[in-house]
Amino acid sequence: xxxxxxxxxxxxxxxxxxxxxxxxxxxxxxxxxxxxxxxxxxxxxxxxxxxxxxxxxxxxxxxxxxxxxxxxxxxxxxxxxxxxxxxxxxxxxxxxxxxxxxxxxxxxxxxxxxxxxxxxxxxxxxxxxxxxxxxxxxxxxxxxxxxxxxxxxxxxxxxxxxxxxxxxxxxxxxxxxxxxxxxxxxxxxxxxxxxxxxxxxxxxxxxxxxxxxxxxxxxxxxxxxxxxxxxxxxxxxxxxxxxxxxxxxxxxxxxxxxxxxxxxxxxxxxxxxxxxxxxxxxxxxxxxxxxxxxxxxxxxxxxxxxxxxxxxxxxxxxxxxxxxxxxxxxxxxxxxxxxxxxxxxxxxxxxxxxxxxxxxx
Amino acid sequence: xxxxxxxxxxxxxxxxxxxxxxxxxxxxxxxxxxxxxxxxxxxxxxxxxxxxxxxxxxxxxxxxxxxxxxxxxxxxxxxxxxxxxxxxxxxxxxxxxxxxxxxxxxxxxxxxxxxxxxxxxxxxxxxxxxxxxxxxxxxxxxxxxxxxxxxxxxxxxxxxxxxxxxxxxxxxxxxxxxxxxxxxxxxxxxxxxxxxxxxxxxxxxxxxxxxxxxxxxxxxxxxxxxxxxxxxxxxxxxxxxxxxxxxxxxxxxxxxxxxxxxxxxxxxxxxxxxxxxxxxxxxxxxxxxxxxxx
Numbered sequence: 301x302x303x304x305x306x307x308x309x310x311x312x313x314x315x316x317x318x319x320x321x322x323x324x325x326x327x328x329x330x331x332x333x334x335x336x337x338x339x340x341x342x343x344x345x346x347x348x349x350x351x352x353x354x355x356x357x358x359x360x361x362x363x364x365x366x367x368x369x370x371x372x373x374x375x376x377x378x379x380x381x382x383x384x385x386x387x388x389x390x391x392x393x394x395x396x397x398x399x400x401x402x403x404x405x406x407x408x409x410x411x412x413x414x415x416x417x418x419x420x421x422x423x424x425x426x427x428x429x430x431x432x433x434x435x436x437x438x439x440x441x442x443x444x445x446x447x448x449x450x451x452x453x454x455x456x457x458x459x460x461x462x463x464x465x466x467x468x469x470x471x472x473x474x475x476x477x478x479x480x481x482x483x484x485x486x487x488x489x490x491x492x493x494x495x496x497x498x499x500x501x502x503x504x505x506x507x508x509x510x511x512x513x514x515x516x517x518x519x520x521x522x523x524x525x526x527x528x529x530x531x532x533x534x535x536x537x538x539x540x541x542x543x544x545x546x547x548x549x550x551x552x553x554x555x556x557x558x559x560x561x562x563x564x565x566x567x568x569x570x571x572x573x574x575x576x577x578x579x580x581x582x583x584x585x586x587x588x589x590x591x592x593x594x595x596x597x598x599x600x601x602x603x604x605x606x607x608x609x610x611x612x613x614x615x616x617x618x619x620x621x622x623x624x625x626x627x628x629x630x631x632x633x634x635x636x637x638x639x640x641x642x643x644x645x646x647x648x649x650x651x652x653x654x655x656x657x658x659x660x661x
Numbered sequence: 662x663x664x665x666x667x668x669x670x671x672x673x674x675x676x677x678x679x680x681x682x683x684x685x686x687x688x689x690x691x692x693x694x695x696x697x698x699x700x701x702x703x704x705x706x707x708x709x710x711x712x713x714x715x716x717x718x719x720x721x722x723x724x725x726x727x728x729x730x731x732x733x734x735x736x737x738x739x740x741x742x743x744x745x746x747x748x749x750x751x752x753x754x755x756x757x758x759x760x761x762x763x764x765x766x767x768x769x770x771x772x773x774x775x776x777x778x779x780x781x782x783x784x785x786x787x788x789x790x791x792x793x794x795x796x797x798x799x800x801x802x803x804x805x806x807x808x809x810x811x812x813x814x815x816x817x818x819x820x821x822x823x824x825x826x827x828x829x830x831x832x833x834x835x836x837x838x839x840x841x842x843x844x845x846x847x848x849x850x851x852x853x854x855x856x857x858x859x860x861x862x863x864x865x866x867x868x869x870x871x872x873x874x875x876x877x878x879x880x881x882x883x884x885x886x887x888x889x890x891x892x893x894x895x896x897x898x899x900x901x902x903x904x905x906x907x908x909x910x911x912x913x914x915x916x917x918x919x920x921x922x923x924x925x926x927x928x929x930x931x932x933x934x935x936x937x938x939x940x941x942x943x944x945x946x947x948x949x950x951x952x953x954x955x
Binding site for chain 2: 310355361416425426428429431432433435436437440441443444447448450451452552553556559560563565580607608609610612613616617618619622624
């Protein structure tokens with residue numbers, strides 16, 4: 301397929317998706333579960349892709365994503381709470397020390413930048429570690445960040461362990477889609493650039509990559525900082541989605557969830573991460589809800605075991621099955637693309653032709 | 662002297678918590694020594710042991726409940742290894758670690774389902790929960806018993822590893838996984854044994870830990886588990902005496918920090934210590950230096 305047609309197809313597909321979302325929003329009531337899934341799914345897709353950049357493309361097993369999301373969320377919250385409502389939000393800290401508010405897009409980017417700066421500083425010592433040591437050290441950093449943000453002495457800035465609220469949130473489902481879409485597009489472009497090829501080389505064999513002239517320390521740091529930048533932005537989006545934030549939300553369990561999304565989608569596949577994040581959120585928030593309902597009857601048969609929490613057990617069993625039996629996840633290392641689908645149909649078509657020819661003989 | 666008198670309760674609590682961490686840390690360090698796997702589910706096995714005890718005590722007397730709890734916990738550890746780790750033995754290390762995270766997720770959700778998310782009151786264990794006075798400080802008897810019991814168990818374990826056949830097999834497997842298989846060691850039974858010992862110690866540890874803290878919640882195992890892992894890394898992963906000493910140091914430091922009024926940072930301190938150790942001396946206090954050949 302020619303490059304130009306490919307671009308046209310892709311642009312058309314994206315516009316079509318946005319149009320469908322717009323129409324859905326007009327048709328369904330805004331309280332529908334569908335929008336919860338779409339909004340949260342888009343945000344998780346972004347953070348899953350950013351984690352995939354690190355785990356799947358650079359081979360750095362980092363578990364600090366929740367910490368960087370926390371930084372992004374807090375930066376966003378602190379910078380955008382309107383000045384007039386600061387007194388009520390920071391009621392225990394005399395209205396806090398930040399007495400200005402900046403526009404939402406700027407605050408989102410600021411969240412990303414703060415996360416990136418922290419990632420740079422953390423990366424200086426930590427990125428020298430290998431595989432599981434790196435994982436446990438980044439997990440430790442996320443926990444330290446969480447403890448620091450709950451500290452009373454920082455209360456005028458972070459509101460201690462109290463909620464941050466009253467900051468602007470998004471109404472339309474299009475907003476998280478557009479922001480996450482732009483960010484993911486940037487990540488994809490990065491992966492396809494020379495930097496991306498260097499990342500993949502590091503993942504496949506560090507020593508060989510170094511021998512080919514790739515500066516290991518520099519590229520690892522770059523991947524870590526960029527991944528954290530986008531985790532920070534998705535943290536800001538998450539704050540907008542939830543309308544309140546609290547440091548105790550960003551536990552290591554959150555990182556594990558994101559890691560599971562990446563694994564289910566396929567480590568090393570951007571589209572896989574996106575698809576699986578929507579599936580993950582839809583399953584955990586929506587489709588399996590009926591399992592929590594203990595008055596479920598099939599005919600006159602009262603289904604046993606069902607009560608609050610059963611949904612999560614079933615969900616965890618499904619995840620274990622994926623981890624054990626479909627180790628490659630939904631997409632493996634492949635990407636979903638127009639070209640792939642076109643090729644698939646063409647091959648099928650050709651195959652049929654060949655068999656026809658065989659029959660005529 | 663006055664300083665000691667003021668801080669004695671914290672110091673004692675520290676030694677006691679350290680002993681409990683040590684019992685969990687041994688499970689981590691042994692599994693890591695052989696499989697090179699951070700068994701994220703170990704902390705949750707510890708939590709499940711607590712829950713089993715809660716439910717067992719409601720229907721049966723204590724002298725049945727404790728052995729039953731230990732047996733079930735050991736069985737759980739054994740099953741987790743067989744179902745979730747064994748099929749992945751030839752897979753990359755990352756997928757087996759992800760499987761461990763999956764098991765941890767499953768156990769936590771299962772606990773959430775069974776308990777309904779409520780904190781379960783841990784039953785008082787006679788004699789252990791009695792209040793006693795040591796040097797003018799009031800505390801539960803378990804505080805004093807824990808370090809003693811920990812040291813006895815660790816000595817027994819060290820003897821097991823040094824002088825028995827299975828212990829020799831474990832040492833061989835941790836030195837070189839493949840070669841030990843070639844020498845006729847049944848690697849699967851060695852690994853199962855490792856998990857059985859680890860879960861057994863975690864069961865004892867959970868009894869001591871939850872007697873001090875009254876409630877068992879589905880996420881109660883996560884934090885002690887992570888800290889015990891830090892202790893194992895601190896002492897040099899793969900080394901049992903190292904894990905025990907690391908656990909005592911972490912337990913004591915943590916409680917002294919609490920005593921100084923920095924409770925928010927007691928968890929953070931543990932992780933800061935971890936990072937400092939990893940950077941300054943990645944092999945820990947007693948770990949052996951590994952040289953990678955290209």
